[in-house]
Amino acid sequence: xxxxxxxxxxxxxxxxxxxxxxxxxxLLTMVRSEIVRAIEAELAGQGLxxxxxxxxxxxxxxxxxxxxxxxxxxxxxxxxxxxxxxxxQLERKGYLRRTPDTQxxxxxxxxxTDAGNKVWQDxxxxxxxxxxxxxxxxxxxxxxxxxxxxxxxxxxALRDKP
Amino acid sequence: xxxxxxxxxxxxxxxxxxxxxxxxxxLLTMVRSEIVRAIEAELAGQGLxxxxxxxxxxxxxxxxxxxxxxxxxxxxxxxxxxxxxxxxQLERKGYLRRTPDTQxxxxxxxxxTDAGNKVWQDxxxxxxxxxxxxxxxxxxxxxxxxxxxxxxxxxxALRDKP
DNA sequence: AAGATATAGTTGCCTTGACAAATATAGTTT
DNA sequence: AAACTATATTTGTCAAGGCAACTATATCTT
Numbered sequence: 001x002x003x004x005x006x007x008x009x010x011x012x013x014x015x016x017x018x019x020x021x022x023x024x025x026x027l028l029t030m031v032r033s034e035i036v037r038a039i040e041a042e043l044a045g046q047g048l049x050x051x052x053x054x055x056x057x058x059x060x061x062x063x064x065x066x067x068x069x070x071x072x073x074x075x076x077x078x079x080x081x082x083x084x085x086x087x088x089q090l091e092r093k094g095y096l097r098r099t100p101d102t103q104x105x106x107x108x109x110x111x112x113t114d115a116g117n118k119v120w121q122d123x124x125x126x127x128x129x130x131x132x133x134x135x136x137x138x139x140x141x142x143x144x145x146x147x148x149x150x151x152x153x154x155x156x157a158l159r160d161k162p
Numbered sequence: 163x164x165x166x167x168x169x170x171x172x173x174x175x176x177x178x179x180x181x182x183x184x185x186x187x188x189l190l191t192m193v194r195s196e197i198v199r200a201i202e203a204e205l206a207g208q209g210l211x212x213x214x215x216x217x218x219x220x221x222x223x224x225x226x227x228x229x230x231x232x233x234x235x236x237x238x239x240x241x242x243x244x245x246x247x248x249x250x251q252l253e254r255k256g257y258l259r260r261t262p263d264t265q266x267x268x269x270x271x272x273x274x275t276d277a278g279n280k281v282w283q284d285x286x287x288x289x290x291x292x293x294x295x296x297x298x299x300x301x302x303x304x305x306x307x308x309x310x311x312x313x314x315x316x317x318x319a320l321r322d323k324p
Numbered sequence: 325a326a327g328a329t330a331t332a333g334t335t336g337c338c339t340t341g342a343c344a345a346a347t348a349t350a351g352t353t354t
Numbered sequence: 355a356a357a358c359t360a361t362a363t364t365t366g367t368c369a370a371g372g373c374a375a376c377t378a379t380a381t382c383t384t
Contacts (some may be wrong), residue, residue, distance in 0.1 A: 101332095105379060138319045232363080247341090
């Protein structure tokens, strides 16, 4: 076993027991779901009724500036149909607006409203920064960028198939 | 950007158009979903009709030996209700069996059938090994264990709240 | 320019998973 | 041992997201 951590506690000696070292896949799942939970909790704590997905959409809309629904969907890795429904909700909450695109009459331009901008800048972005820096607080700068780098390389390896 | 209209609002210049460097959160999402996709594709390619969740349940059942539904649910980070339904399916497919626990009459013992064991050992575990080693092929041993280590530290930081 | 093909957004359908309620059984306290 | 309390599993309900079908428009081909 390549990464046998000496500080691991002894364990029941059942079948091939190394059940305590989570696999890479499991770690990714757990880390991600903790981040999601934490950000949703922060948002709720600030009185904001936003799901993690909605938070992401606000983030990307702010980041990209007015964008089409499809661009946004790709940016947050969400299905187009699901995007439509999330946009419905965010529009109902008053955080963004759909405007017909004058260039392409099939498309929309999704833009933050003033309220949406305010919520993003004053609250939501702060929540996520708080969570993300808490998450990485035990890594120094070098380690943080290594982590980032490793994950990018893993991603590329997975996408450049063979 | 095809068609930049003069009446279009200014492209947000502020947040440094570094929109191309995915955040840590986004990386985690993307890496994980690539892994899931890849493993499901491998399984399907081997003629196995197994969702990623079902794959995980087989894996953990193999790893833990006969376990209760609750133990399994915790091991794969799945809700108890969802577990019941996945067990229904896996039992229908003939890969595992529910036996009443003789010690605790509320509980079950979930065990792989012979078919389940065979599928795991001959096919499913191989698929996942193939995907996971492809994923990490551009990291050397040291980097792999650093990645693992960093993720564990991030996870701990998130769980040992502030 | 007509036809073929591709893309944007919406909607319907289906599956999954979270959450809560219900039931059965253990374990603890009085 | 009766009353509480905690745990294991199941079921109902709901929201979310994937996929396919549909409409409208754009783009490419002939």
